[in-house]
Amino acid sequence: MTPETPETPETPKTPEVSAARASEPPSLEVSRLAFAYPDGHQALFGVDFRIARGERVALLGPNGAGKTTLVLHLNGILTAGAGTVKVAGLPVGRAHLAEIRRRVGIVFQDPDDQLFMPTVREDVAFGPAAAGLRGAALQDAVDRALAAVGMAEYGHRPPHHLSFGQRRRVAVATVLATEPEILVLDEPSSNLDPASRRELADVIRSLDVTVLMVTHDLPYALELCPRAMVLGDGVIAADGRTGDLLADEDLLRTHRLELPYGYRLTPRNRRG
Amino acid sequence: MGAGHAHMLYRHGSSPVHALPPHTKLTAVLAFVVVVVATPRTAVWAFALYAALLGTVAYAARIPPGLLLRRLAVEVPFVAFALLLPFVARGERTDVLGLPLSVDGLWGTWNVLAKGTLGVAASVLLAATTELRGLLLGLQRLGLPPLLVQIASFMIRYGDVVTDEMRRMRIARESRGFEARGVRHWGVLARSAGALFIRSYERGERVHLAMVSRGYEGTVPLVDEVTASRAQWSYALALPLSALVVCLLGWTL
Numbered sequence: 001m002t003p004e005t006p007e008t009p010e011t012p013k014t015p016e017v018s019a020a021r022a023s024e025p026p027s028l029e030v031s032r033l034a035f036a037y038p039d040g041h042q043a044l045f046g047v048d049f050r051i052a053r054g055e056r057v058a059l060l061g062p063n064g065a066g067k068t069t070l071v072l073h074l075n076g077i078l079t080a081g082a083g084t085v086k087v088a089g090l091p092v093g094r095a096h097l098a099e100i101r102r103r104v105g106i107v108f109q110d111p112d113d114q115l116f117m118p119t120v121r122e123d124v125a126f127g128p129a130a131a132g133l134r135g136a137a138l139q140d141a142v143d144r145a146l147a148a149v150g151m152a153e154y155g156h157r158p159p160h161h162l163s164f165g166q167r168r169r170v171a172v173a174t175v176l177a178t179e180p181e182i183l184v185l186d187e188p189s190s191n192l193d194p195a196s197r198r199e200l201a202d203v204i205r206s207l208d209v210t211v212l213m214v215t216h217d218l219p220y221a222l223e224l225c226p227r228a229m230v231l232g233d234g235v236i237a238a239d240g241r242t243g244d245l246l247a248d249e250d251l252l253r254t255h256r257l258e259l260p261y262g263y264r265l266t267p268r269n270r271r272g
Numbered sequence: 273m274g275a276g277h278a279h280m281l282y283r284h285g286s287s288p289v290h291a292l293p294p295h296t297k298l299t300a301v302l303a304f305v306v307v308v309v310a311t312p313r314t315a316v317w318a319f320a321l322y323a324a325l326l327g328t329v330a331y332a333a334r335i336p337p338g339l340l341l342r343r344l345a346v347e348v349p350f351v352a353f354a355l356l357l358p359f360v361a362r363g364e365r366t367d368v369l370g371l372p373l374s375v376d377g378l379w380g381t382w383n384v385l386a387k388g389t390l391g392v393a394a395s396v397l398l399a400a401t402t403e404l405r406g407l408l409l410g411l412q413r414l415g416l417p418p419l420l421v422q423i424a425s426f427m428i429r430y431g432d433v434v435t436d437e438m439r440r441m442r443i444a445r446e447s448r449g450f451e452a453r454g455v456r457h458w459g460v461l462a463r464s465a466g467a468l469f470i471r472s473y474e475r476g477e478r479v480h481l482a483m484v485s486r487g488y489e490g491t492v493p494l495v496d497e498v499t500a501s502r503a504q505w506s507y508a509l510a511l512p513l514s515a516l517v518v519c520l521l522g523w524t525l
Contacts, residue, residue, distance in 0.1 A: 072481075075485055077484060101487045106485045116479050116482065116483060118404075118405045119405065126488075131487060160433060175486065
């Protein structure tokens with residue numbers, strides 16, 4: 001059997017679109033971010049990158065590369081030892097944590113951690129209600145978020161009675177409800193069966209929001225994100241077109257990243 | 273999975289009793305129990321009337337009598353001691369089937385049994401017609417501190433998750449040939465319990481992280497405000513008010 005070469009379904013944004021959006025502040029701007037845990041273990045050694053509004057970017061890296069540590073800086077759960085993080089121009093800091101947490105929607109890996117309210121609807125309502133929304137406006141936000149992930153009919157169900165894939169989609173809805181500037185997905189494809197994986201990809205593609213996808217699922221990154229970054233040893237080791245990075249076998253090997261058996265990117269994909 | 277373990281007391285339905293706001297039902301049950309307890313034990317007919325009142329509610333709620341009776345069994349361990357009263361109480365004695373029993377003790381047994389059974393029956397009806405979530409909202413509406421309501425909500429949400437984890441650990445143990453048989457195996461079970469505790473504790477930390485990420489600052493915003501109209505209140509309070517009339521008659525007659 002000849003190994004299949006996956007198509008790149010995504011064409012990168014045209015230069016015109018980028019130019020139109022160049023005047024807006026980037027959704028996410030991280031500069032010289034460094035962080036050491038209290039026990040002295042240094043996880044980040046000066047991370048630099050910008051993500052423009054509307055981009056979908058994959059953050060690749062093996063387990064232990066500091067991906068989760070980086071994510072927890074984006075909404076101020078961890079505070080940088082040095083360097084800054086700005087979300088749509090607003091610096092992450094004590095002064096406006098509430099606003100930052102509304103702007104940065106983090107979807108954690110285990111939906112059972114993310115969905116903590118007794119029913120789906122209440123869970124989706126949690127974020128906007130914490131931000132002060134009430135009554136019809138709150139109901140609207142909940143309905144829109146659930147509709148965006150195709151779970152509109154499940155509002156009154158307890159999360160435990162949903163399938164894993166449905167729970168993951170509801171978890172996405174819980175952060176969409178606050179209309180975030182940027183959606184941060186931590187290992188979105190983990191534990192999903194192929195159909196749920198595709199359904200989630202459809203949902204992510206349909207959203208009009210900046211996405212940072214943290215993953216070591218390389219085909220999923222290729223499918224959804226035109227741009228990718230590799231986090232290795234606490235710095236951004238590579239940043240470029242996903243197809244290019246994944247075709248660079250040396251880069252992948254250095255950072256303990258591997259395409260699944262049978263995958264090989266050809267120049268055709270590199271061009272994409 | 274189907275209906276979770278946490279919700280097995282609830283019996284789905286669309287009766288007028290189901291439709292009442294939870295806080296009116298909670299108030300009604302509490303008031304009913306207080307009235308029943310305040311009734312003199314010698315007014316035997318009053319307790320029959322109370323039972324009839326509850327029967328009417330059960331009928332309106334379309335709760336089958338069999339279900340109600342089966343669930344009454346939970347009170348058995350609690351009233352078992354009441355059966356001892358006629359043997360241990362002092363005072364005037366009477367012969368029942370050749371056994372000398374204390375008259376006062378017999379009344380005591382009757383008192384505990386009748387009032388206990390009525391209280392449990394009222395609670396069973398409440399649980400069967402009100403969803404767990406509704407009960408919590410009702411309690412919050414009635415002024416239970418929000419922190420307690422939060423803790424109880426998390427118990428409902430994560431009870432199933434933890435039970436599931438426990439089940440997987442048991443399957444993993446048994447798959448490796450372990451079967452708990454007697455005291456010698458308690459060590460293994462204890463270590464499993466410890467592991468389960470640590471897992472749950474770490475989950476708690478992750479959940480907290482997720483909550484903080486979504487703007488949690490110590491209070492869970494109340495999304496579903498429960499409200500009751502005057503008609504709903506009067507409908508719910510019909511039970512304790514009728515009981516009160518019976519109780520007053522019991523004291524005066």
